[in-house]
Amino acid sequence: MSGDERSTAATQDSEEATAALAADGVQTVGNARPGGRTARTRAAVHKAVRELIEQNGETAPSILEVAARSGVHAATIYRRWRTPEALLLDVAVETVNEVSPIPVTGDLRADLTAYTHNLVTSTRRPGGLGFLNAMLTAARNPEIGPTGIQELVAPRLSHFQRMLDASGATELTPLDLFGLVLAPVYLGAMIGALPQAPDQTDREVAEIVDNVIAVRLYRSSPC
Amino acid sequence: MSGDERSTAATQDSEEATAALAADGVQTVGNARPGGRTARTRAAVHKAVRELIEQNGETAPSILEVAARSGVHAATIYRRWRTPEALLLDVAVETVNEVSPIPVTGDLRADLTAYTHNLVTSTRRPGGLGFLNAMLTAARNPEIGPTGIQELVAPRLSHFQRMLDASGATELTPLDLFGLVLAPVYLGAMIGALPQAPDQTDREVAEIVDNVIAVRLYRSSPC
DNA sequence: ATGCTAACGCGAATTGTGTTGCATTTTAGA
DNA sequence: TCTAAAATGCAACACAATTCGCGTTAGCAT
CATH class of the missing domain: 1.10.357.10 (Tetracycline Repressor, domain 2)
Incomplete structure (x- = not known):
């Protein structure tokens, strides 16, 4: 995670596949804007998911928990990832x-x-x-x-x-x-x-x- | 499922393990009575689960759906299996x-x-x-x-x-x-x-x- | 057959999950 | 700098999931 806020830069060539599927909830109809705040919330959510997994072991965190921990509103997470499974998959692949x-x-x-x-x-x-x-x-x-x-x-x-x-x-x-x-x-x-x-x-x-x-x-x- | 109502008789030696884990919700404190009605509801629930899986493919059925289809009240299913996962595991193992x-x-x-x-x-x-x-x-x-x-x-x-x-x-x-x-x-x-x-x-x-x-x-x- | 009680049915109460409309903030481009 | 719209926060809402209390049914032992 280092100092850089843009966590969009994942690894190697697996990125397209990840973006295409896991974060499919995004409305990329008009001109998308993946920079700045969007990247920031994404990073915060990912971070929260990882920490929750680290804590709770195999018990998968719910979207509500992730929202509480990350400070990102639950509605936002629902809009971007749709379901807890999609969010978990996104984090897992990365x-x-x-x-x-x-x-x-x-x-x-x-x-x-x-x-x-x-x-x-x-x-x-x-x-x-x-x-x-x-x-x-x-x-x-x-x-x-x-x-x-x-x-x-x-x-x-x-x-x-x-x-x-x-x-x-x-x-x-x-x-x-x-x-x-x-x-x-x-x-x-x-x-x-x-x-x-x-x-x-x-x-x-x-x-x-x-x-x-x-x-x-x-x-x-x-x- | 044939004509016999008692579906308790599963197969071979895997039965103890199944009973010990999957149907752990049962209160076997006093004198249990696994025969008759209990076996009947169990069979009905299992049957409903199988049919729903057959219909819906990979989408796991919910307890409410199973209750509706089997005619067994949802509260009963909750009491016996506790969670949908435990029920699905029970059926799957059998x-x-x-x-x-x-x-x-x-x-x-x-x-x-x-x-x-x-x-x-x-x-x-x-x-x-x-x-x-x-x-x-x-x-x-x-x-x-x-x-x-x-x-x-x-x-x-x-x-x-x-x-x-x-x-x-x-x-x-x-x-x-x-x-x-x-x-x-x-x-x-x-x-x-x-x-x-x-x-x-x-x-x-x-x-x-x-x-x-x-x-x-x-x-x-x-x- | 009779009594004890586990197992069930029923419906209400409670909790949890996901959705929607709207105001506000923030980004990217002109 | 200024503007259109994307993304977020907020709160009310709709709906599904789960639990609870209580009365009833039905195994099982005697």
Whole structure:
């Protein structure tokens, strides 16, 4: 958040998708004015949401709570985000893009290990399942639909593609990584299967990465 | 639902877990009386929930809607299930146990293929993501906690264990299947990555099963 | 069959959530 | 600087969700 008030500048190429969906409540009919006060209230609301999540753990904050904490009037929040789910999704997407970079060094195992370790750690934090929940809610929302979800996911998938390209892993697709890394980590966290001790985290991460390697090997030569 | 009114008889060993958590609103202080009318209203409510899900797709029904449709008074539903989430979870767990059997023939690939195919198909139905959502909500509920979730999942895991035992796949654990099969299918359905054409389903299923085989081979001999 | 009481139905009361009209402030452009 | 309109604050409002008290029904044990 630093000193700059304009929090509109999120991360990399995922911004359009975020703006297109999450903050869809905005009336951009005439000439929009995203600067100044608008950015300021947006930042205040986001900040309040993050703090509330930090406090309350997995219990999602209501719009009324966010309004009280941020000092922004509830009607304003309703007008801009429409529903608590949309607000949470907006914050979640922005947070993920800030917090979970996808490394591209050319060493597949190293990249995957770094990314997975980061992912596992983040799912343990209070509200760590918030992103999954926000995505799932969006996926179940008929207003958004499959197309909308894919727009949200697309930038992450393309980053995975870069990681794979850099290491020459042509046997794998971004969707494979999604299924072999993201999916088990999130659902593992969900059923509380992830180890709590930090030293066991490394073993868990290594196992997941090994699975990816195993699939890659199997596809290149089904011995 | 057949002719029998007592829907209390669910499936296999997952019943205790269901009763212990989902229907926790029941006052079992004195001498309980789960038969007769109680079972009848429970059946009516469950039936209404299923029908509403079938109609409305992914949009979760409210308690008021369920009350209207089932003919059971809303206050009664509130008293027994406390929240819509608990009700949905109750129905979801029961449905899964009825709809998704875990085959045990001794042939790992065959068992996995049958199970996965069933799973993929069920996630496509209206409300197919309802179970995932119900579990996730439960996982995020502090009242339930990690212990509660594990109780819900335990019976399924033990079934997976039987499947693995029968085929001598000692390299794999039930959690592996959870991470390699359940997780990717659910999250794949979530981001709309699953193919829609029925003939592509087989390819998708085969790919997932192959992944499991690959991991098993890799662990038995990391060539 | 008879009594005890859990479970239910009913309707009112309460709370919480989301909407709308209007005055005021603030932004972006002329 | 000045102006049109976008964004916000405010308060009243409409509506849905949840709880409560109380009388009635119906399992279950005796």
